[in-house]
Amino acid sequence: MSQSREMLPRESLLWIFAAQFAALLPQFALLPLWIVCAWAFAVYWRLEVYRGRRDLPGRTIKLLAVALAVGGLALSYRRWFALEPMVALLAVSFTLKNLELVSRRDAFLSLLLAYFVAATLFVFEQTIPHAFYGAVCVVLITAALAAQQGSSSARPRRALGLSLRLLAQAVPLMLLLFIVMPRLGPLWAVPQNTDGASTGISDSMSPGDFAQLSKSDKPALRIAFDGPVPPPEQRYWRGLVYSDFDGRRWSQGFGVDPREGGRVSWGPPQQPLPAVGPRYRYRVIQEPTHNRWLFAMARPHSDTDGVGETPDDRLLKKAPVYNRFAYEVRTWPRETLGAVPDLSDFERSRNLQLPGGGNPRTRAWAQELRAKNPDTEEISRRILQFYNRRFVYTLKPPALGADSVDEFLFESQQGFCEHFAGSYVFAMRAAGVPARVVAGYQGGEWVAQEEYLLVREYDAHAWAEIWIPGRGWRRVDPTAAVSPERIRDGLRSAAAEEFMQDSLFPLHRISVLNRLRLQWDMINYRWYQSVVSFDSDRQRGLLQRILGEVSPLRIALFIAVPLGAALLCVLSWLWWSGCSRRLPPASRLYRKFCRRMARAGIERRPGEAPRDFARRVRAEKPHLGPMVERITAAFEKAAYCEDQEAEKQLRRLLRQWRVADGWW
Template sequence: MTYRDLLPRESLLWIFAAQLAVLLPHFARLPLWIVAGWIAAVYWRAEVSRGRRPLPGRAFKLVAVAGVLAGLVLSYRQWFALEPMVALLAVSFTLKNLELVTRRDAFLSLLLAYFVAATLFVFEQGIPHAVYGTLAVLVVTAALAAQPGGPSARPRRALGLASRLLAQSVPLMLLLFLVMPRLGPLWAVPQDSASASTGVSDSMSPGDFARLSQSDEPALRITFDGPVPPPDQRYWRGLVYSDFDGRRWTQGFGVDPREGGRVTWRDSERALPEVGPRYRYQVIQEPTHNRWLFAMARPHSETGGVGETADDRLVRSEPVYSRLAYDVHSWPRDSLPGEPALSEFERRRNLQLPPVGNPRARAWASRLRERGLSPGEISAEILGFFNESFTYTLEPPRLGRDSVDAFLFDTRRGFCEHFAGSYVFMMRAAGVPARVVAGYQGGEWVEGEQYLLVRQYDAHAWAEIWSAGRGWHRIDPTGAVSPERIRDGLQRAAADEFMREALLPVHRIPLLNRLRLQWDMINYRWYRTVISFDSERQQDLLRDLLGEISAPRLALLVGLPAAMALLGIWGWLWLAGRGRPLPPAERLYKRFCRRLARSGIERESGEAPRDFAKRVARERPRLGPMAASITTAYERAAYADDPAAMKQLRRLLRGFWPLVRRG
């Protein structure tokens, strides 16, 4: 290893800056010990560069690798998933600092930095993350440009060169984006099952939906091909709860596809009418880390990997780890043929109640059943009771052990889950099959882009009951207490309590609310234009550009812009070379080469100065020592920006010309 192979200190600082730039977005999701390990490795390597510590030995490295593997095993439950693989890449990136000695080590570390920068888009594909990822790549490229050290490591020079290189790559990037075959995205790799999910959960207990009402994060964006359903029909079903243990509602065994629930996939037949009233729309769903999707009643989707369940929902074959777009057709239930009779198993499932608990509610339901009322009349009695003396609130009081009794006869203040859960309990106790449905209701119409924006605070729970001849039909007990919640949304129904805990009440400031909608529209365009640019949209765009997709036309589409770009770069370099004066050291060295060429020793194209000096020593031994001294002075003047070397170069050249003349 020579001195020239070692890393200059300023180049080492650039490497640390590049590492920080690409690792910073991952600090929030990486285990704390990995972040602390990177800081410790950087500190150790900085101390080595100051001469205060030695590089770690082989035994220490083996212990560090063993400790890292043990830490990864303990930190992640599922090894062959996305998060542990990214963590392994970050750890490898960190450990490389312990042997960062030569320029080759720096080159490998910075190449690894490009991969770490790309992993940011595994988790997030929004506009801010795209901007940050571009800046991180700029810093890594600048670190590469700064590796020679000296003037090359100056921030303005390194960042300027990196900016020019990235700018020159933009046309090629756009061309490849348009014509390269669209493969499955990297973020389709399974992620760790321990990752937290967002939005509606697979269970419901009092207070769950009230907590969601404090979040204004987007959940769904829906565009319609044709008529838009009125506000009181915008129910986006996601889950059906059929099991009740006295306090918590869950899906129950045999409903979730992971537990044996039946799913009808796209390639199977389903008895749905080809014509008639229906809604056609596309849903863009935010990541939930769960498999359930959201759609209106009676949904059918032709999107790959999306299927329909027996209880009238959509599910995906894989969890939704990133934004997902899927097309849906929904038929109003009243327009479909009569429902088949409810099976005995489904009847028992949707009449299930715990053997004990909530005695007052059970007694009231028994009285309703003994009066011989029909399911519709029983429902009307319960809804009328809700309408008389109940309050819709985002801050319901805590309920005791018999939660249904406490809500119906004591507190009488609740959110949607209180009304839906107690209603279904009463209907079941009265002998009517019923179930709780969870999802979202309503949404905000964005006029600029013509789509419906559904936020987390639109989360809602309602009920469905079964009646002969009609089948399952929706009953929303919340509408009996607060009809404005269904008609105008949560913000109007609970204006005094809505988003009370928010640090900045955006919804109360018209200007900020408009800016928020504008930002959401920009994100919506970004997703539809860039993120969801799949093979089908690529084929449509190429047909619009070429008319017919063929090999010659594709070659012309790729080759012509590439040739024009190369010609433009060559012309720019040629003009820049002609118009820019040479540095003094370069100008003196070129005079030295021209004088030797006139005496018969011509420097070859691409020949390094030191190699040229060695050849001069072989062909003209008397000129060899002076040529070597001139070359050393030139390198120090040109690359180290040494004024003393510049003076020495001029002095050596003045003494060299007489030697050349004497031959």
């Protein structure tokens, strides 16, 4: 019997489980299946305990459950100090706590854990839908806390109403703190699981890879310019350089990939910046890729913390891009960099590397071109002419065999950008010219309303760079020789009927839906610009616009004045509600009736008894007499006889009379 008296009521349990489910729902796709099943089983067991069909588990079973949970976490995750196992640990704590959910203290602890789980949602995603869902979770968890105060507070309307009122009162303080609190970096960094799925361009390239990316219309980059916008033929956003070829696949290789010895400068630029100003200044917002490489035009420099530069004109981030990441870039034309040093022996050897065998026809053809004219640019021009005369640009090229370059150049002659870039670089290397493949994005859709360039996954592109003595690395895009409209107008124009042909919902073919999709992207852009990327620089600019001069005294006044006004309003409301609540409920209801009668033109006199007032109302407004008599009788019975039913009747009569007459 003593245990049953300690049990939480059914309504409290249901509120707790509803709050847990709301907080865990977005994590179900990330958590191991056994945690989801264990949580559901623990909820079922606890409900069975409430029904009296099961007993609460003893100490032995609890210890066994803890041991199984720890073992499951160890088997499910290689690294413990990462974000996913930390979230899984919180979910396991929910599960284990449900096995001993008995007292109100247990309920409070479980719901406080729910706040932390709901907060982890924003570590993974900061989009508008996730922000809205996070707010819903906070409302439900706060309502579950309110429901623990008693049986009447557990009613859905009452609990949700109290939760909404409490959170609405906290919104002004939240906005004030959002504006004035110092924008500090995280006090600790919890890495995410590097085995998670990545999106976008890979660290290697083989025939067909970029054609697969052309099927996705997900945003990849959003680029806002401070000054002139480059024309379409200059919008090459480089991210990776492939220097190693094994006969089928291009990869970064040793000395290029930072994981394999590639050099990265995290401080000042490796080369002195030109005295002439940069050609372009822009801010890139990159979607999460779970990789370290960033995207920018050639010869970039970034002052953003945690962004470094490589010798081959690329930008890298110290940690993988797990969430949207914004970085500032300045880009100089390569011709302004001054004298170009010669290639080192290692660089030359790496960018002339070819497999020991394979593709004999291409090798022989390239050597023939070299023999006829050893000039680098003339060899390149002849190869591009060969592409221009015979080749077809298509998103659905035929499969290639072992000698993929020979089959592409001399048999199928149909391909996508990776076919053209890879075969071109192979041919140039076979002719003795250092060359490399560059991967990134090309083009983008200009969003005039918000003035930014939207680059999508289907804008993924591969091109080539060749080394010209005295001039350095120069970009060559073989795809432009076959399909110049791809560079000028984008993939949608170049691919025509093949573009997004396999898409289940081809939104681009429906103009209204395409416009709506663009509007939604603009809303997301504003959200990221205004909220997610509200860093210290933006905070300082906003405070300067509001205060004029940012000083400790002005910031203190900016905080103290609204807080003092809010405190005064709260104290006034508490005083007014306290004065009114000192009256019995029946007297408060009768006073409300008298105020309504006063607005109707009949004011109750000081000291006038309720019966005398009712007779006077009947005399002056006979049509109100019956209802006033009933209200007066209910009040006298509720006030003097403490009849609860009479009080409910009085409340009901006032409500019905308001609806029936409606003249006050």
